[in-house]
Amino acid sequence: MSEYNYKPCPGLNMQHGFIYHITRHQEQTRKHLEDLKLNKQSSKPVTQSSNKHKPSLQPYVPPPARQNVSPKKENLADEEKFSSSSMEHIRGSSRNYKELCQKYKLEKFSSHVQQYIVQAVLDPSILNEASVLLVVEEIVQLCIEDCQYSSVGVELCTAIIQKDKERNTSSNCVFTHLMLLCQMNYENKYKLRTESVSKWIGFINFVCNFYQSLQNCTKIEEIVFDCLFTLLGPECLQNDNEIDCLVTQLHTIGRSLDASNEEKMEELFVDIRNALLARNTPSWARPLLLQAIELRAGGWKLTDSASDFYYGGMII
Numbered sequence: 001m002s003e004y005n006y007k008p009c010p011g012l013n014m015q016h017g018f019i020y021h022i023t024r025h026q027e028q029t030r031k032h033l034e035d036l037k038l039n040k041q042s043s044k045p046v047t048q049s050s051n052k053h054k055p056s057l058q059p060y061v062p063p064p065a066r067q068n069v070s071p072k073k074e075n076l077a078d079e080e081k082f083s084s085s086s087m088e089h090i091r092g093s094s095r096n097y098k099e100l101c102q103k104y105k106l107e108k109f110s111s112h113v114q115q116y117i118v119q120a121v122l123d124p125s126i127l128n129e130a131s132v133l134l135v136v137e138e139i140v141q142l143c144i145e146d147c148q149y150s151s152v153g154v155e156l157c158t159a160i161i162q163k164d165k166e167r168n169t170s171s172n173c174v175f176t177h178l179m180l181l182c183q184m185n186y187e188n189k190y191k192l193r194t195e196s197v198s199k200w201i202g203f204i205n206f207v208c209n210f211y212q213s214l215q216n217c218t219k220i221e222e223i224v225f226d227c228l229f230t231l232l233g234p235e236c237l238q239n240d241n242e243i244d245c246l247v248t249q250l251h252t253i254g255r256s257l258d259a260s261n262e263e264k265m266e267e268l269f270v271d272i273r274n275a276l277l278a279r280n281t282p283s284w285a286r287p288l289l290l291q292a293i294e295l296r297a298g299g300w301k302l303t304d305s306a307s308d309f310y311y312g313g314m315i316i
Helices: 017-042 073-077 084-093 095-106 110-121 129-145 147-167 175-186 189-195 196-213 218-230 242-258 262-277 287-298 304-311
Strands: none
Touching: 017 084, 073 095, 095 110, 095 147, 110 129, 129 147, 129 175, 129 196, 147 175, 147 196, 175 189, 175 196, 175 218, 189 196, 196 218, 196 242, 218 242, 242 262, 242 287, 262 287
16 A cells, blocks of 8 residues: 655645735724724713503504494493493383383393393483494394294384484484394305204294384395295205294285285295195195195185194184
8 A cells, every 4th residue: 555645734824915904804893893882872862752662553444344344242241331330220210120121031131231232222322323233233143043032132123223213313223234134144044044944044033023013114025035935945845944934924924025015925926836846845845835825815814624724723
């Protein structure tokens, strides 16, 4: 094996010019930093702002959407607006407080919602517009979830609408908001029915009761007809609760709907006859559909023989 001869490393020659330039640059930098430090110390101190915390910034909302921003429902349970002492004042100032609770079954609502409802019925002047609208939303929601409360809820909404008219005759914000809620729930009818058929039926009961209390309201009449047409859909025909709801509403408001819009009612009964003859209609649904046809044919009143056949002589 051959041996290699390695030459020793000569090392770094400190006499080269580039070493001098590096040393000079470091010295200039150090001197410059010292000058900046001295100038900073000799300059006048800047006064600090008295506000130690930055102000909270509200999120930006585009101008077209500012009018559509609805107040949060958490405000409805805000104890600062109605303390326990104010509630005692309401109870003490109204002799009819217990009667209102019994009449409108306010025990179904939370305590804070009860306070708003009582104030909205007795004297809504202490409430702002947003609070009254939130009360209406809570009532509608309960009517949808509990179909047995529908008639009472409509009566309660009617009382609030009347008080709102007395307070502000130029506008009718409660009625407008109530119509908007009905329209929104109807547009989401398939989602509502998917979540719960009982809620879907509760909404129909509320809308029909609302129409019965108002009369001669074109907007709510359109929603009622659309709901009845929807109950004749293929999926609804397979559910006994929905068919029973259809026949029940025709017994209740069929006469007034027919008198208001005979053409629309005729279209509805064309669909009822088609559903009666359809092959996929369950056998248990056919007597109910036939009952609806006989009801209208008899001037919105079943004959004695028809009543005996469908109800066994029970008075309807």
